[in-house]
Amino acid sequence: MLPDPSERAALLRRREHLARALGGAPAVMASSRPRPRNYAADQFPFRAASHFLYLFGLAAPDGMGVYDGEAWTLYLPDPGPDDALWDGEVPGFAEVSERTGCPVRSRSALPEALARAAKARAVATLPTPDLETCADLAALLGREVRPGRLLPQDVPLADAMVALRLRHDDVAQAQLRRAAEATTPAHLAGMRATRPGVLEAVVRAAMEAEFVSRDVRPAYQPIVTVHGEVLHNLKYHHVLREGDLLLADVGGESPGGFACDVTRTWPVTGRFSTTQRELYEVVLCAQKASIAAVRPGVRYRDVHLAAHREMARGLVALGILHGDPEELVVDGLTALLFPHGIGHLLGLDVHDMEDLGDRAGYAPGRERSKEFGHRYLRLDRDLEPGMAVTIEPGLYRVPAILGDARLTARAGDRLDRAVLERYSDVRGIRIEDDVLVTAEGHEVLTAAIPKEASDVEAAVMAGR
Amino acid sequence: MLPDPSERAALLRRREHLARALGGAPAVMASSRPRPRNYAADQFPFRAASHFLYLFGLAAPDGMGVYDGEAWTLYLPDPGPDDALWDGEVPGFAEVSERTGCPVRSRSALPEALARAAKARAVATLPTPDLETCADLAALLGREVRPGRLLPQDVPLADAMVALRLRHDDVAQAQLRRAAEATTPAHLAGMRATRPGVLEAVVRAAMEAEFVSRDVRPAYQPIVTVHGEVLHNLKYHHVLREGDLLLADVGGESPGGFACDVTRTWPVTGRFSTTQRELYEVVLCAQKASIAAVRPGVRYRDVHLAAHREMARGLVALGILHGDPEELVVDGLTALLFPHGIGHLLGLDVHDMEDLGDRAGYAPGRERSKEFGHRYLRLDRDLEPGMAVTIEPGLYRVPAILGDARLTARAGDRLDRAVLERYSDVRGIRIEDDVLVTAEGHEVLTAAIPKEASDVEAAVMAGR
Known part of the structure; x- marks a missing residue:
């Protein structure tokens, strides 16, 4: 609940930076109330709002x-x-x-303190994910406070928080490393627990047990599925069958609340089929090409497009697509098989600062594409040292896409369905790592988790 | 997400009963929105509101x-x-x-349907645990909807739901049994995983893995602690040491959302010390005496008092308390060591229908005691066949109680602190089972989980 003593200086620095950016304008940042599951006393595990955690390192309710x-x-x-x-x-x-380096007073003194602060200028705040705290803030400040909505006085605060949280300081980087360290044994345990005949839930249990036994929480609801073509599949009831690929998108949360976000895809039998391995290598090449592109000054959308281009080359080589790779990307053919973005910001949130909409992910003046497959790109900034991003290309045979004539019309015969059909033992493959942008280029925070096809196979077979 | 086809008839019956009780008054019952953890798309696992689940068996968001x-x-x-x-x-x-036996229409048609229903009479509703759905309901009905508050037109609906949910029908009983079945392997795994030197979190992980691997969720945040004297201890970071008792209050949730709620206390070494065993037997005797008292027509408060009396006898026999057992109970001496209620209703909520305050737990005309140790009793009804209750006496050495002169003043020298001190290797013991009231008496739903001291020891030693 308390920040480590080693984090005190960083917390002071963060609050000082923010204060400077606010230029004398008052602000209030709330943690969160415990969120009821069934009724007031039966609650979800407490999670403080990320902006509050960033400034105070304190997982305390109602602060x-x-x-x-x-x-x-x-x-x-x-x-x-x-x-x-x-x-x-x-x-x-x-x-x-x-521990926090900040004076502490009773909440009963808050209304008076806020009234004093509000005398000169409107008090800024950022909405919390829980509506109860939003209602508290609204009552205290006499104004509307709702997730996703900022009043004019909130905008400088939001921009200042984005500027601060975009580039992770040493303490934040250490937390990201701890989240990654906790995630490695989970993926290894998942691979070891995989065998034909068990439920997806059995693999999930093996992965989560590695978190729970270390007193670590999952940073997001885990995806552990033989139906990787459903991108946010949160069902775990299928039986693993010979010939299935299992996709696991599972990451832990550091003690300070920072996220890890990793996906691996492995064969249930412990051996990729020839077709599975061919597509796996296409995704892996695209992932490596994207990671290689990560360095300061590079526009993230170009990393996204690098993955598409590499994927186009691989799919042409296999005969699934026909034509010039660059054109195939521009015409949206790769998006039919890789319909989501290459990744997103990573920090205290698994999609960092997504509570502020595209304010964090999109640099001023940049907007989301309207194109299918690119409109899901959650980040389009020039990369800077200290940013952490995920790199997570995937290949999926999604019936809702491949069966939608409006989406596939432009493909014509450049999408070779007969060849694609040969890859029917692949429904979804995704390979995702967390990458920290450094002054020199980048560092893969999750490099310890096997991803070469032969390493993945060995890790699965280690459980037999 | 869908109810089992075998539950259709029961769902129809429940809605029909409720409709009859409403006598033509319109009502709307909401499931829930997904609850955001960090931001809108990063959510806690979805849980529908229990009243909605009871009527439709459907774990669908936003219904x-x-x-x-x-x-x-x-x-x-x-x-x-x-x-x-x-x-x-x-x-x-x-x-x-x-599957639900109910016509289904698009939510877009809801405002018009509600407006029509509201023409003749005010529409009743029950607040959901999430404020977002409450806000939806408030907007739809043009009235206040807040957890814990009922408007006059809601009271008959609340009373009708209580009347329905108090006595579990066959389908509900089957769900309670499934929850209990899923909980048995969790406690056995927890016992097996216990050994000196590991974190509490390691035992918790072993227990939860049994849930997760069966695609079962915990019905509440698990308590797995060597500090059982903190009643709702949700920390898992202590190392288990020789001589510690581990208290685990862990229960699973059935596919239909019904809860199991079980506590066991076991020795980290696999062997109770003499002092631990003596106090364990006092709690166990009290628990058995309370369970024996469960049958139709018995007032639950008397079950609570039976536990206190049995405990008083045991503590007098050990020399921890001196005096007449009956008087010791009346004078609140047992409450110093057993400060909570003997149990509560169990159903779709682990404290069933606690969202309605004491309306479910307390029969009309009955009120909570103001006495320390009895004011936490969550249930005071005459037992009826079909009710499910927990029976969970405990013995705790709580510094905040035993060090509070206002609480201990009445004890005088009837509390023998010197003798109590000999039991310093006990901080907290609780033994809890789920008991269904039957026409003949009762059935212990969780009887398969070891609780005799020697059985508990054997279950722990099975992991060595």
Whole structure:
């Protein structure tokens, strides 16, 4: 719940940077209330709002950090009379203050402090994912607070948070590394647990057990499926069969709340078929080409297009597509098989700062494409040192796409369905790593997880 | 997501009962929206509101069931254009209608249908745990909808739901049994995984893996702790040490959303010390005496008091308390060591229908005690066949209680602290089972999970 003492200086720096960017304008940043699952006392595991976590490193419910134009103060609920019985001791205000480097006061003093701060200028805030805290903020500030909506005074705050969180400082990078370290054994355990006849859920259980046993939480709902062609498939009830590929998109969350996001695809039998291996190599080549393109100054959309071009070359070589690779990309043929973006920002959120819409992902003046397959690209900035991104090309045979004449019309006979049909033992392949942009180029944070076809096979066979 | 075909008749019956109880008054019951964790697309696992689940058996986001005074109709969102790509095929309206036995229409038709239903009489509803759906309901009905608050027209609906859900029909009982069946291997795995030197999290991982591998979800956040004296301890970072007792309060949720709620306490070494075993037997005797008292017509508060009396006798026998057992209970001495209620209703919620406050747990005219240790009793009804309750006495040495002079003043020298000190290797013991009230008496749904001291020891040693 408390930040590590080693993070104190970074937390102070982050709040100082933000204060400077705000230029004396007051702001309040809220953590979150516990979210009820069935009823008030039956809750989902508590997760503080990412902006609050970034500034205070504190996973405490119902906290609010206030910048009054001069200094930061953290307001926390007073302990209730029965808290010690039901929830145990929580750190006192003095300890929280020491760890966060921020004065702490009782939340009961918050309304007065906010009223004082609001006298001169409108108080900025960022909506939290939970509506209850939004309602608290709305009541405190006498204004609307809703996820996805910013008032004019919030825009400089949002822009300042984006500017801060875009480039990860040393403490954030260390957290990203810890998330990646926790994710490696999960993928290895998933590969080892894979065998024909068991449920997808059995592999998921083996992967999650590696998180839970380390007191790590999944950063997002895991995808563990033999139907990788359903991109966000959250069902786990299929039996693994010989000849299936299993796609696992599973990442852990560091103690400080930073995400890892990794996908591997492996054969249930432990051996790729010839056709599976051919397509796997196409995706892997595209992934390596994209990763190789990651360095400061490169536009992320060009990394996305590099993957499409590499994929076009591979698909032409296999005879699935016909024509000039560059044209095939421009005409959207690769998007029929690779319909999502090459990746996204990674940080405290698995799609970092997606709560602010495209403000984080798209540089000012850039807009999402309207084209199928490119409109899902969540990031289009020039890369800078300290940014973390995912690189996650995939190849899928999606009936809803390949059967949609409006989408496939432009393909004509450049999409060779007879050849594609030979690859019917592939429904979906995705290979995803987390990549940190460095001054020199990049560092793959998730390099320890097998991805060469033969390494993946060996990892699966290690469970036999 | 869909109810089993075998549940159709029961769903029809439940809705028909409710309609009769409403006597022509219109009502709308909502499932829930997916709840965002970090941002809109990063969500907690979806859980439909329990009242909706009870009536439709359908774990579908954003559904609303409307009773217009004559018939039920289910309104579901139309599939979006990209759903098949991202989320896969969802069952069509015809299939949902077939399985639920209820006509299904597009949610776009809901406002008009509600307006029609509202013409004659105010539309009743029950708030969902998520505020977003509450806001939807408020907008649709032009009224306030907030968790924990009922308007006058909602009260008959709430009372009718309580009357229905209090006594579990065959389908509900079968779901409770499935939840119990999924929980047995989790506790056995937890016992087997226990050894000195590992984290509490390792035992939790072993328990949850049994759920996840069966595609079962925990019904509530698991408690797996060597600090059982913190009643809702949700931390898992302690190392298990020789001489520790581990308390695990862990239960699974059936496919239809029904809960199991079980606690066992076992020795980390696999052998209770003499002192641990003595207190364990006191709790076990109290638990057995309470379970024996469960039958139709018995007032649940008397089951609670039976546990206290049995515990008083045991503690007097050990010399921890001195005096007449009955008086010790009345004077609140047992509550110093057993400060919570003997249990609660169990059903689609682990504290069933706690969203309606004490309306479900307390019979009309009965109120919560103000006494320490009894004010946490969540249920005080006369037991009826079909009710499911937990029976979960515990013994805890809670510093916040035993060090509070206001609470211990009445004890005088009847609490023998010197003798209690000899039991310093016990911090918390709880033994909890789920008990169904039957016409003949009761059935323990969770009887397959070891609880005799020697059986528990054997189950732990099976992992060595």
